[in-house]
Amino acid sequence: MNVNDYMPDVSDTILRDGTGDFARPVTVLDVSRQSGVSTATVSRVINQSPKVSPATRGRVLKAIEKLGYMRNHSARALARQKTDTIGVVFPGIDSGFFSEVLKGINEYAVSRDYHLMVAFSQGKDDEHGRIAEYLQAGRVDALILMSLGMSDQFVRQASQRELPIVLIDRPVKGARVASVMIDNISGAGAAMSHLLGLGYKRIAILKGPDGTIDAEQRFDGCQRAAKHAGYKLNKDLVWPGNFLWESGYELMNNWLDSGKPLPDAMFALNDPMAMGVMEAMRERGLSVPDDMALVGFDDVQAARYLGLTTVRSPMREMGRVASQAAINLVTGGRTQLEQVLATDLVVRRSCGVEKKS
Amino acid sequence: MNVNDYMPDVSDTILRDGTGDFARPVTVLDVSRQSGVSTATVSRVINQSPKVSPATRGRVLKAIEKLGYMRNHSARALARQKTDTIGVVFPGIDSGFFSEVLKGINEYAVSRDYHLMVAFSQGKDDEHGRIAEYLQAGRVDALILMSLGMSDQFVRQASQRELPIVLIDRPVKGARVASVMIDNISGAGAAMSHLLGLGYKRIAILKGPDGTIDAEQRFDGCQRAAKHAGYKLNKDLVWPGNFLWESGYELMNNWLDSGKPLPDAMFALNDPMAMGVMEAMRERGLSVPDDMALVGFDDVQAARYLGLTTVRSPMREMGRVASQAAINLVTGGRTQLEQVLATDLVVRRSCGVEKKS
DNA sequence: ATCAGGCATGTAATCGTTTACATTCATGGG
């Protein structure tokens, strides 16, 4: 844990070059002179080429250390036509879901010696611009898109470039892209079955925005599970949400204002909405799960703190898989273009079964 | 919002060059030929140099559009010795604090046309390595470090390089770095005063890890506020924490197991610990604030959902300021090297004053 | 008519690597 284990000689060598001149960086040329070989050989040593005699390699390494040489990324990228970097487009608003995915992306990328460039896409419009910038030759070797606002058409066009693209949480038909998704249908089905299994009769569903895959698949999962259990979804209890906290909060408030009786249970198709519902209830002194059971979807960090029963999306894993796909595409390895990851139900107290302690 | 506003002619031109050859990207040379000028002039147009006649500019722009030219980042960086990119080292574990800071960093960076490269530092050890990698010439123009595990010595060594460094949430004496911090002392003082003002007599304090600036300053703020109010801190009620959820959870459980009476109120020096305390209490059927009032620090996203009274750290703002400092350092602008941002108290229900609805 | 001065543009060196190809040299088989 000593600093010097990691950056030996920093203060002694890296900081100064032989001449005491600070301005000019140390280049392969300097190293080659210092060790009496050509720049080509230096490059070979740096890139671990096997065609260098041990003796020479030794001398070069010594020179590198002595001069504190560090290779210049831009020059290398220019010459090799590769940046060893993958670009990630991150949605501006994030409940923690994408941050977690990002960590997964990073984990795998690091293991393959890749770096990460991230762009946040605030709005829909901006988004396109940012991506276009990334498409610029020479910035990144591949792109992972976590933004949902993008039109399919845009993705299709972008995918026409030579840059590999990986989509998180959404496929685009007709585009040359890889995508990693989660098994929304089974996940939602599991949650629904769980509620039904607990004996709840009037189950409300708080949907996501129309047109997004997640929202649709999750609702689909609900319907299938209901059908399978011989339960009929009550149209009045299917509410339109938009996946944001506010959406759950407002809808619940409206419902309560209307004086209609609460359902037995509610399945909010993502966690932020479920948390909004919880808050609205709490403010009125209502209890989850006593007055109404509640289940969410995604298992964002806060869900744990709130004791929210939810369907876990394997976010880390998604990131890892996406990262892997991206890098494989870059390096020419084979990759499965459409991957679906399993979800699982995390039972906490909000659905009304946890043993009280 | 039409795709074509952003990527005109993608499918028609960018993909092929004149020869029908897919491999070779379009370069300034192609543009220069197409428009009948030299590459220098093309470059001038690209870089918005004023010394180009409108007529020529027009022709060049037309050629650029026609060929779908995009400038190559690596080549540009190599020639200019600048990458227009700033590196951000992000801690692996994050309760949402740093994600928020990151957004702030991004906001400002985007406004100055800078890009972000991020590295996560999982462990202490890894951390140094990652940073060293970034120090490599030519990857980034500046570094923003959000990691706390780093030793001062390491920071000092790193700062010896020509790369500007900005530290979040911690200054390092003797190092040539800029730092942006928050006013922990006033913040903690405000929280403490608030609790005292509410009439709580036995106030516990859950500290952070020894040796971190935040922990120390916050505790210092408590002491000052206490002294100012003529209140004497009870040594038995000052607990050692480490800023993690688990820490609050365990300490509270231990306390409850011990059978000692609860304090009137507790000030946990960051939110995750406060949330751990909350959870431990909830599991025993105890109520916040009825059985014990609770205040946290930072105002992470979940604090809102949990109704936790806390001191808000201006995370977005910190990011923005750090970003600004970094870019100013790069571009040679003057920058205040040590900036302290104000905090403010956010009163929610956990401290026992919110009007019930 | 001449020429200083400024604007628009071109020429070519430069940034720091990588890598195809050329060269050198020693080795062992014939």
Place this chain on the structure above:
DNA sequence: CCCATGAATGTAAACGATTACATGCCTGAT
């Protein structure tokens, strides 16, 4: 003793921009 072979190394041309400097041309003052 010669030469084919192959390992180790060197030479120099990319890679795709930027930019200092040179050049040419037009204008207007003298």
